[in-house]
Amino acid sequence: MATDFTLRGLPVPARYSSAESMPMSFPNIPIRLGLFALFLLGWALQPPVHAAASAQADPRQTWQMLDYIAVDYAGAVQGGRIIAPGEYAEMQEFAGTVRTQLASLPASPKQPELLAQADQLIAAVAAKTEPDQVAALARGLADTLLASFPIAAVPTSPPEPARAAALYAQQCAACHGPQGHGDGPAAASLEPPPIAFTNAERAAQRTPLALYEVISQGVPGTSMASFAGLPEAERWALAFYVGSLAYSPQARADGEGLWRENAEVRGRIPSLETLTRTREADLAATWPAAQARAIVAYLRSKPQAVTESVAGTGTLALARQQLAGSERAFAAGDVAQATTLALSAYLDGVEPVEPMLATHNAALLREIEAAMARYRAQLSGHAAPAEIAAQLAQINALFDRAEAVLQDSHMDTTTAFLGSFTILVREGIEALLIVIGMIAFLRKAERREVLPYVHAGWLGALLAGAATWAAATYLVDISGANREVTEGVSALFAAAVLLSVGIWMHQKSLAGRWQQYLHAKLSAALTRRSAVFLFVLAFVAVYREVFETILFYIAMWSEPASGAIVAGLAAGSAVLVAVAYWMLRLSKRLPIGRFFSVSSILIAVLAVILVGKGVAALQEAGWVAQALIAVPRIEWLGIYPSWQSVLAQLAVAIAAVIGFLVNTRTARAPVTETKV
Missing domain, CATH: 1.20.58 (Methane Monooxygenase Hydroxylase; Chain G, domain 1)
Known part of the structure; x- marks a missing residue:
């Protein structure tokens, strides 16, 4: 902890040292639609402009100063009297600097409220108000700041404090001591001395987020350097580890019992984000101090508990916890x-x-x-x-x-087999309809040299699905929101492409236009853009279904029923192979004009179904609003009881009908094929 670090000129007192185009006329339209959809996906995944601007203004520095005031003002004023003039002067300086930094942040709807709260804080410090009132003002302002300018500091997965012990011994023990008492070998030569993590009073006032920020940014003027070079996961693990040093093993054991037995306690801390912002003192306002201390002791040592269902509390325990937290947030106006x-x-x-x-x-x-x-x-x-x-x-x-x-x-063998079989067949049919349609078309058009790109697309999707399974099983927890966004965006992309292709195929099915099309395009060379388009469409259509199927299998997997689940998977795969074979045989027997006509209608129907599913998925992820209506829910048709999904399906259906009518009216007009 000896490297230099400057917190962008932020004045921090010296005493703080805590570590706290396709040639066969797959037209440019679907290509452009596909590229546009991919652009929208990339744009949607970028952070909002507002968030980026606020990050440049670094509101986390302001938040850190407010945390300092809330914790350390008590060391400057007691009973309306100044007990440490130097520290009191620093509190005044901190409050004024907070006001200045808030005024320099990008404009936001809550900025007037932020400035008003900052003025109250300045006035309270000037009036030597009692520490608990100043702390409440500082923390209230910090909460408003986070609501307006999120500092994006939340663990991506539950930290593992136990694994941070070796890291602490290597990086921190020389100053803070092997047990966190502030008595390391280098402590005697440091001024100010290192903070003792075992200080119970101070630990009760700190949050894991505050500790993470100090570890990440350091404290200028002290020996506490920035550890921003450490991976984020290690910094979070360290924050929880040092935040747990003030608690005894008995307190942790007591806290585990309280956590498992009390649904109200679990509802109070429903997520990792909430846990990182929870202080022992916050819980002590609701529960007895000993219980609050025990709960924090347990969760600081095992933060993954907030993401796990508690044995004996029911299969839907996590859903109940989140709903309880949702009700409290609504009551608080958030x-x-x-x-x-x-x-x-x-x-x-x-x-x-x-x-x-x-x-x-x-x-x-x-x-x-x-x-x-x-x-x-x-x-x-x-x-x-x-x-x-x-x-x-x-x-x-x-x-x-x-x-x-x-x-x-219980998951008996029959239930497991039927569940596994149904999931695979249900999800696989949609992908088959698109891919087999592409293959059949290319064969009818005698463009077999293009087929490898289609096969590469669906095979690549299967490989990507295997990678998704490995990641979801061993590496990361794919959240429900991310799952729905992936399904929703891919469904809308496929729907947009299928709608344009369906209208195009209907045009070619009329008045012998398919014959003119084939004569004009049969000798055209395959372009890279067309090949990429075919690959992307096949990949997206299959990966969307594979992605959802894998996550369903992960959720239903159990060792006792594993044999039945695998048997259902094998039976479902056999059915899908048989369906694919039948569809290819049927497409060969159809005259090419009839094939184009039937395919165009089928593709348009698929577009309507997919757009309904895509909108519904984005609604479940919170990306699209949801206004309910009294219509039946028919998932296999993509029909969901909301105005947004129904209107989206109607819009696509109307677009398809209009396209077909325009094609019919112009069918007898002279046709000139041009390469697009």
Whole structure:
């Protein structure tokens, strides 16, 4: 901890040293649509402009100063009297600097509120207000700052504090001591002396986020250097590790019992993000101090507990926790956080058990999905608290029924086989329709030299699916929101391309235009752009289904039923091979004009189905609003009970009909083929 680090000129007192175009006329239109869709995907995955601007202004420095004030003001003022003039002067300087930095941040809707809170803080410090009131003002301002300018500091996966022990011994023990008492071999020569992590009072006021920020940024004027060179995961692990040194093994054991037995406790800390911002003192305002201390002791030593279902609490425990947190966030006026938690309740809490529940009681699963969609709509519409409470009561009652069904209906071999078989066949048929259609068309057009690109696309999708399975099993936890975004964007991309291709194929099926097309294009050379387009379409169409199928299999896998699941997978694969063979045989027998006509209609229908599924997936991920209507939910047709998905399907259907009508009216007009 001896390297130099300057926090961009931020004045921090010396005493802080804590580590706290296709030639056969697959036209340019679908190519451009595909490229445009990929551009939209890349654009959507970029951070918002507002967030980027606020990162340049570095609001995390302002947040860190507010944390200093909240923790250390008590060392400057007690009972309205200054007990440490030097420290009090620094508190005044800090409060003024916070006000100046807030004024220099990019304009935002909450900036007037931020500045008003900063003025209150300055006035409170000047009036020598009691430490608890100043701390409340500083933390309130810090929370408002985070809501307006997120500092994007949340672990991507649960930290592993136990693995940080060796890292602590290597990097920190020389100053802070082997046990964190601040008595390392180098401590005597340091001024100011290192912070003792075992200080219970100070530990009660610190959050893992505050510790992570100090580890990442360092403290100028002290021996505490920046450790930004360490991987982010190691810095988070260190933050939780040093944050746990003030707690005894007994406190951790007591906390584990409280966590497992008390659903209210679990609901209070429903996510990793919440845990990183939770102080022992926050919990002590609701529970007895000893319990608050024990809970924090346990979660600091095992943060992954907040992402795990608790044994004996039911299959839908995580969904219940997230909904409880959503209700509290809504009551506090934070609709955005309430909506985020509501989405997590469904995507991370309910979707993993969908294959099992759908096998036993599909109607109940649809009830749960509809009830949770209504709840999210109520949140967006700022419904009355009584309506929110009533809807949550209905959802929890449905959860009770679902858990009873899942508990009474163990995953027997028949259920496992049917579930595995159904999932594969259901997801595979859609991909087959697109890929077999492409292969059949290229064979009819006598362009077999193009087929390798199609085969490379679907084979590549299968390989990518295998990589996804490995990553989701051994490396990362693919969140529900990311899963839905991937499915939604890929479905909309495929729908856009299929709509344009369907209209084009319908045109070629009329008045012998397919004959003119073939004579004009049969000798055209294959371009790189056309080949890439074919590859991308085949890849996207198959990967979307493979991606969803893999995640379903991961969710339903169990060792006792593994044989039946594998048998269902094998049987489903055999059925898909038979269907593919039948479709190819049928396409060979159809006259080419009839083939074009039938294919164009089938492709247009697929586009309508896919756009409905794509919009629904993006709604579940929170990317698209959801206004419910009373229509049946028919998943295999892509029909979902929301205005957005139904109107999107109507728009695509109308576009297809208009395209077909225009083709019919111009069928007798002279045709001149041009290369596009």
